[in-house]
Amino acid sequence: MSIAKYALAHQQCSVELFYANRDRESVIFAGVLSDLARRHPDRLRISHWLESERGMPDAAAVDELCGLDDDDEAFICGPAPFMDLVEAALRRRGTPHSRIHVERYVSLEGDPFTLDRTDSDDASVDVRVSIDGETTSVACGRSTPILDALLSHGVDAPYSCREGDCGSCMARLVDGEVIPGDGVALEPEDIDDGYILTCQATPSSGSLAIEFD
Template identity: 40%
Template sequence: MNPRAHRLEVYEVVGETAEAVSLVFEIPAGLVSRFEYTPGQFLTVRVPSARTGSVARCYSLSSSPHCDDRLAVTIKRTPLGYASNWLCDNVTAGSLLTVLEPAGNFSPRAWNRDLLLCAAGSGITPVMSILKSALARGRGKITLVYANRDRASIIFARQLQQLVQRYPRRLTVLHWLESERGAPTAPGLATWMRPYRTWDIYLCGPPGFTLVAKRGLAQLRVSERVIRQEEYRSLTDNPFEPPTPASPIATGTLAPTAPPGVAGAAGDATVRVEIDGATHTLPWPRGKKLLDVLLDHGIDAPYVCRESACGTCVCRVARGRTRMLVNECLIDEELEMGLTLACQTLPESDDLHIAFDQ
């Protein structure tokens, strides 16, 4: 079992709409530090499956560490979605679920800036965490543009109304309802977003909505580079199961492991990795991703999706040069800080120093 996986008791199940529930967790005293989180992060939940043993799904935290006593994820049923339907149908107060520690980087780095938050459907989940935290921690203004099918499908409708009443000078909520206005359009969203186009922008929702929202922002000449977007995707690997063994080399045997401090095959780089208070010196083959190197050496590196989308494996290049094959979650500012994704990173220097300290 993944050492970052823990059994948690569900403290409460809150019905948000006819199709969505929030699962509120009780965190044991010994795990409180493990489940510290930042707004916008998610939990990966193990869901039992008679066919495969289990499936893993990521659900965003809708609670705020700054104003909620317990952490919670919100889950909306999806048509033919095995995991979401199983959780909504079977989990009750007192149920035990296996989850990974919080992960993800869809989080503001400053709380006093003005925020434009754009969401549709269950995309409100991480956005709600950010919204509540910004109101509690910051002094900036916040506008939420939230699209749904109809009024009955608005997740957190009552909470949002209460927050507007509590922060009338700081919070504006604009509801786009398909039952009243039709599907969201780029020109329509651009009209709503125009007064806030210079604010920090966070976007989460189904692909159709995010595409239209980005087109609307493009009409306002907002660069896509400044938009922070959270994406939902299915995991190709199950982090609750052992990782797939390393692929054999051409001779049909596994590549040998060199002793610490000694390079492996000719041309390998050498990397010093700081993680969980320990330092490891390893050979790093030029064509092998850093995460795979760490897992092959039995090092418990954090990961979930292995596809560059979740940001769980983010680390810092303290010395040397690397390159990423794919990057779907780090923004320019983070790249300038030397951050990279272990699941997509290859070496370019001979000697490198990587720190998992984010």
């Protein structure tokens, strides 16, 4: 997303985005993409692929949608099988390795789904989270990333890399305060609008309320 926004704002190139998601509700940055398409109708083309409607992307679909001209650059990000599929399709088309840029995430050591419950009960914070119109509350230690607490309590929160790079876990902070942590996925306007990366942010107030779009 950051690369596309920068290219459209600061260069004269065109951008083609092949964007695969589970369903319409899980499309991250849908509003931002609609705004970019409205402002750059001749330079931005978005091809949405929804697994709920078309199944998983296959080699034929990627071959059809991922053609590059001689001076184009390809940037790939997502789950490893998807990235491998797209990279293989580009290689079959003869795209040089130097023009294929793949962002791979390194697996975390240990069990990434296990919350380290070293915080005492009196140090925990009540986090109220809204997802798809449903609201629930979980306890989160002050040194625990919010996403870790949500997953530990069985909340089906969206995420991907858990490193602050992809933006899949982005949520809006409705109430309370957090320490934002590291991460590059948020744009300045996202931060101004109150969004946080739940895989990085930790509580800094007595209670929190967050909302996933």
